[in-house]
Amino acid sequence: YNSAIMMSMNSKQPFSMHPMLHEPKYAPLHSSSEAIRRACLPNPSLQGNIFAGFDETLLQRAEALAAVDIVAQKSHPFKPDATYHTMTTMTSMTCTPTSSSGHLHHPSVLTSHHHPVHHHQSSQGLDGDLLDHLTPGISLGGMGGSDVCSSSHSHAAHMSAINHMQHHHHQQSMNMHPHGLGSHGSLGSGGDVEPDPRELESFAERFKQRRIKLGVTQADVGSALANLKIPGVGCLSQSTICRFESLTLSHNNMVALKPILEAWLEEAERAQREKMNKPEIFNGGDKKRKRTSIAAPEKRSLEAYFAVQPRPSSEKIAAIAEKLDLKKNVVRVWFCNQRQKQKRMKFSATH
């Protein structure tokens, strides 16, 4: 179909020219997410115990549960904590705003203030060694099944109404505007700024569809944003565009990004209409970062612990790190990311 690629940038990306293949909908995958989600949901009874002061027992239990899981899993030919660096030789297309003028960080467009929720009930002081039982290794029998995609959640459009983590406890339920940019009045027309999940959901879907229609990749969209010259907006990564389309961003983030992407979409469609255009440029940087890989067994232990205590103290993190033979910072970040994951739109079960 389309002769796609007209305004898309030439040189970059290896895969940019492949037309849409499928997809009327998203690829759901994540049964794993399901698992996590489940794991994250605190079990009342357990919690009672745990805060009663028996972390140890709970941890064992959590681990035992995790172990059960393990049995059903496959063995992973992985080495614990490996960090593989690979230099991808692909053209890493990063967004480099036109001129070499650095693009120092993004103005953090949608920075919103936050008021952490801290629901602490830490039972930290009394840690005995509740980490005694973190069992890292354990090889498992066989079978491979880290199921990755499958699951189809069309997740009905209801994830509660607005949710803004901002202040107040309750990770959700609140409205507010991302005053950051874009936000405008709250009139129903026009359309940005309303924190309705349904609206965001449908917008995300239409966005993806139209984007594909234009023959533009997620990465293209990200870098093209810089061309819009919207005040505090620079380019965004493929990751972010992907997350926006799949709703795996926080509600606030979705709301803040919507007007921007909407602006790009209109501009792109307008440009396509009138044909030609000039592409982008960029890139050149080089700096490879290493990505730590936490092996499945360790990950299971972390998840088990997380289910019991999502916010371990620094000391506990250190202890866990030692038990699992991971760097403390890696464990700390893992917990941070896990918490953040719970807050994503898709997982946010506000009801």
Next chain:
DNA sequence: ATGCATGAGGG
């Protein structure tokens, strides 16, 4: 599409 990481802003 996602896992792990960085950094800004706030305590």
Next chain:
DNA sequence: CCTCATGCATA
């Protein structure tokens, strides 16, 4: 150190 918005490197 946390939360959040984002991104690089990968699967």
